[in-house]
Amino acid sequence: MSEKDIDPNKYSEFRSAYNYYIDSYNTLYRLKTENEEELNRIYKIIKTELIDSNKHSPQRILQNILDIIPYNSRYTKSYLKLAERLYDEYHITEVNDIKDISNHNFYKEYEIQLNKYSDFDKFVSENTIYGAIMFNDIEKFIPFTEREGFNKNQELKSKLYPDSDKGYSLLELCCYHGSVDCFKLLRTKFNSEITQTCLNLSFLGGNPEIMSECLKYQKPRDECMKYAIISHNIDFVTFLMYEYNIKIDVEYCGLYKNLESFLVYFDKTNDINKCFIYSAMFDVTSLCEYFLSRGANMNFKNEDRKTVLHYAAQFCRKEIMELFIPHGAYINEKDKYGKTALYYALRSSNKEIVAFLLSYGATIFPKRRNGKKALHLAVKYSSKEIVELFLHFGANISEEDLFKKPLSIMQQYIIEKKQPNFLFHMVQISMKNLT
Known part of the structure; x- marks a missing residue:
């Protein structure tokens, strides 16, 4: 890491104090193994440094692990194994706010995770060009490019990858995975275009040759810093900060648990x-x-x-x-x-x-700009217990929204949560509150 403009005493003091946190999350975000012994070692780090010693909840650690997958999808199954071990040891029955996953028993969530990342099994088990790129298998990759009708401009949309709604080109996938051999072939044989997305994703893939080549054609932007932060590679972060004057986004540091980059920002700006x-x-x-x-x-x-x-x-x-x-x-x-x-x-x-x-x-009474009150939101996003909690604190089940329509709390809860038995229960609570 560059020491330019950083007070070594101040930074070192913070780095030492939070070494357990920084090293643990660096290990998770930079995971590059499917080896069982190595996964056991990583699990012990999580258990010892984050959960047992420093009282971070197993549920939150599990959630954080699952959230890493789109940024390091090559090792999807390794992350899922770590998550399953957390469930088994700590008897986790509920995890809040995991993207696109139901909030139920973890084994059910684990099944949904496997469904969500079914592309991974498809890429690995089937003979696909995407699997060849994922593993930088040039011997498998070349025959795909020699087939009749090969489309060098094909794009992939998959939940395995971050922000892929518009699709990623083959070259962009090479940058994401750091697949330098496949990258070189696409450039020399097809002159595939190096896009801004290529450069952005190269900070996730972390291959120096790919990154260097992309920098010849594209200039780093804020999105590069985002992926540098997610990569948990402090050299990438300081490189962008000093060479291109791109600011560290401290909100991204928090989202992706990069405390080291956060401390560098504080040390530099105070x-x-x-x-x-x-x-x-x-x-x-x-x-x-x-x-x-x-x-x-x-x-x-x-x-x-x-x-x-x-x-x-x-x-x-x-x-x-x-x-x-x-x-x-x-x-x-x-x-x-x-x-x-x-x-x-x-x-x-x-x-x-x-x-x-x-x-x-x-x-619980003020409305948001769209007219929805807190009770409307409790019905939409939360559990029966939270709705009951709102009623206990005086929420009105007949509240109107911006369009002067009553909430019809029982009807909405039945629709949102598919719990018809809640109707009678809510009436009982409402009548009790009125007496």
């Missing part, structure tokens, strides 16, 4: 308030305490007018929220979309966080 806002995303209470001790403004807002409490609620950090309330956090503060911390807790369907916010005065 922006206490901005770093404080995103510190809650790491689930490290002492980090938040540090910024508070340095005079961070509890209710400082970012460009989206979100405060640190919004992020603590969004990422279900109850212990951190307990730290913020005595320091004067505005519990009903709205961001630029009219969303309070309670909204983000509802989206995460976390009963504990919702109960905490309600107990400290989070209001």
